[in-house]
Amino acid sequence: MDSAFPKATITPEDERQIMDAIEKFLARDVRPYVMALEHDDEYPADIVEGMKELGLFGAIIPAEYGGLGLPTTTYAKIVELVSETWMSLSGIFNSHLIMSSAVIRHGTEDQKRTWVPKFATGEIRGGLALTEPNCGTDLQAIRTTAKRDGDAYVVNGTKTWISNGIHGTVFALLVKTDPAAKPRHAGTSLFLAQKGPGFAVSRKLEKLGYKGIDSAELVFDNYRIPADRLIGGVEGLGLRHALGGLELGRINVAARGVGVASAALKESVKYAQQRETFGKPIAEHQSIQIKLADMATNVEAARHLTRAAAEAFDRGDRCDMEAGMAKLFATEAAVTNSMEAMRVHGGYGYSKEFPVERFYRDAPLLVIGEGTNELQRILIARQLVQRNPI
Numbered sequence: 001m002d003s004a005f006p007k008a009t010i011t012p013e014d015e016r017q018i019m020d021a022i023e024k025f026l027a028r029d030v031r032p033y034v035m036a037l038e039h040d041d042e043y044p045a046d047i048v049e050g051m052k053e054l055g056l057f058g059a060i061i062p063a064e065y066g067g068l069g070l071p072t073t074t075y076a077k078i079v080e081l082v083s084e085t086w087m088s089l090s091g092i093f094n095s096h097l098i099m100s101s102a103v104i105r106h107g108t109e110d111q112k113r114t115w116v117p118k119f120a121t122g123e124i125r126g127g128l129a130l131t132e133p134n135c136g137t138d139l140q141a142i143r144t145t146a147k148r149d150g151d152a153y154v155v156n157g158t159k160t161w162i163s164n165g166i167h168g169t170v171f172a173l174l175v176k177t178d179p180a181a182k183p184r185h186a187g188t189s190l191f192l193a194q195k196g197p198g199f200a201v202s203r204k205l206e207k208l209g210y211k212g213i214d215s216a217e218l219v220f221d222n223y224r225i226p227a228d229r230l231i232g233g234v235e236g237l238g239l240r241h242a243l244g245g246l247e248l249g250r251i252n253v254a255a256r257g258v259g260v261a262s263a264a265l266k267e268s269v270k271y272a273q274q275r276e277t278f279g280k281p282i283a284e285h286q287s288i289q290i291k292l293a294d295m296a297t298n299v300e301a302a303r304h305l306t307r308a309a310a311e312a313f314d315r316g317d318r319c320d321m322e323a324g325m326a327k328l329f330a331t332e333a334a335v336t337n338s339m340e341a342m343r344v345h346g347g348y349g350y351s352k353e354f355p356v357e358r359f360y361r362d363a364p365l366l367v368i369g370e371g372t373n374e375l376q377r378i379l380i381a382r383q384l385v386q387r388n389p390i
C-alpha cells in the first residue's frame with residue numbers, strides 16, 4: 001500500500017444502523033424512480049441530495065475532516081447494496097472519494113484542511129481526470145501539459161470519459177509537468193483542478209449503460225491553476241499519487257460487481273418461481289436450476305473475495321493482488337450473471353420493462369474501469385511470481 005490511510009473501525013451495531021439507514025433510503029427514494037431516471041439518462045439530482053444527507057460523499061473520509069470515517073469493509077458493503085439497486089449511484093460518490101483519498105494520502109496539510117471537509121459533506125463534488133483520447137491503460141502516455149508560469153501552472157489538453165464531469169466541479173487532474181522526463185512517469189503531476197476560465201466541458205458522452213451519471217470530455221485551454229493546487233506540492237509524483245488509491249478503487253469496483261451479480265440473481269430467483277412452462281414453474285426445470293446455482297455461487301465467491309480484500313486493506317496489509325483478484329472475479333461474475341438472468345427471463349429479459357436488461361448494459365463497464373480485466377490478470381500473475389520466488 002502507498003502512504004498510510006487512517007485506520008478506521010466500527011462496531012457491528014453501528015454498521016447495522018448505517019446499512020439500515022441506507023436500505024431505507026434506497027427503498028423510499030431510489031427504487032421507485034430508477035427505471036424512469038435510467039431510461040431517460042437523467043442525472044438523479046434529488047437522490048444526490050439524499051446521498052449527501054446520508055454522508056455518502058464522506059463515507060471513508062476520516063472523522064477529523066468531517067467524514068463518516070468508515071472502514072473499507074463497511075464501505076464495500078454499502079457499495080454492494082447501492083449497486084444492487086442502481087450501479088450508477090455508486091459511481092457518483094466513488095470517483096469523488098478516490099479523488100478525496102488522493103488528497104488525504106498525499107496532500108499538504110493546507111490542502112487537506114482547505115478541501116477535504118468540503119469533499120466530506122458533498123458541498124464540493126468531483127472525480128478523477130486521468131484518461132485521455134489517446135490513452136487509458138497506458139497513463140504515462142498522457143499529453144495534457146502543465147507549464148509553470150510564476151505562481152501558477154498553465155494547463156493545455158483534453159481528458160475524456162470523466163465521471164461526474166458535468167455536475168462535479170473539482171477533479172484530480174493528471175498532467176505532464178515534464179513531457180521529456182525518463183522514465184515517463186517521473187514527468188507526471190497531479191493537481192486539484194477547479195472549474196473556471198479555460199476549463200470547460202466540451203461534450204457529454206453517450207453510453208450503452210451506466211446512465212444517469214454524467215461522463216464527459218473536459219478541455220483545458222490555457223487554464224491557469226495556482227501552484228498550491230499541486231497535490232503534495234512536489235512535481236513528478238503524479239502517477240504514483242493517482243494510482244495510490246487503486247486498491248481502494250478496485251475493491252469498490254469489485255463491490256459494484258457483487259451488487260450487479262446479486263441483483264441479477266435475485267430477479268432470476270423471483271422470476272423462475274413466477275413463470276410457468278409445461279405445467280410447472282421454470283425453477284423446477286433442471287437447466288434453469290443449474291443457472292441459478294451457478295449464479296448464486298458466483299455471488300458468494302465474489303463477495304468473499306471482495307470482503308477478504310477489504311479486510312486486508314483495513315489491516316494495512318499489501319493487497320494489490322487480492323484487490324485485483326476480487327475486481328477480476330466479481331466483475332466477470334456481474335457480466336455472466338446479467339447474461340444468465342436474461343436467459344432465465346426469456347423474451348422479458350430483453351424488455352425495458354424489466355430491470356435485467358439494465359444489468360446487462362451496466363456490467364461490461366466493470367471489466368473496463370479501474371484497470372481493465374486484461375491488466376488485472378497481468379498484475380495478479382506478476383505478484384504471484386514476485387511473492388513466490390524460487
Ligand SMILES: Cc1cc2nc3c(=O)[nH]c(=O)nc-3n(C[C@H](O)[C@H](O)[C@H](O)COP(=O)(O)OP(=O)(O)OC[C@H]3O[C@@H](n4cnc5c(N)ncnc54)[C@H](O)[C@@H]3O)c2cc1C
Binds near residue numbers: 135207
Ligand atoms: C463509463 C466510463 C467511465 C469512466 N470514468 C473514468 C473517470 O472517471 N476518470 C478517468 O480518468 N477515466 C475514466 N474512464 C476511462 C477508463 O478508465 C478507461 O477506458 C480504461 O482505463 C481503459 O482505457 P482505454 O479505454 O484507453 O483502453 P486501452 O488502454 O486503449 O485498452 C484497449 C484494450 O487493450 C488492452 N490492453 C491495453 N494495454 C494492455 C497490456 N499492456 N496488456 C494487455 N492488454 C492491454 C485493454 O485491456 C483493452 O482490452 C471511464 C470509462 C468509461 C467507459
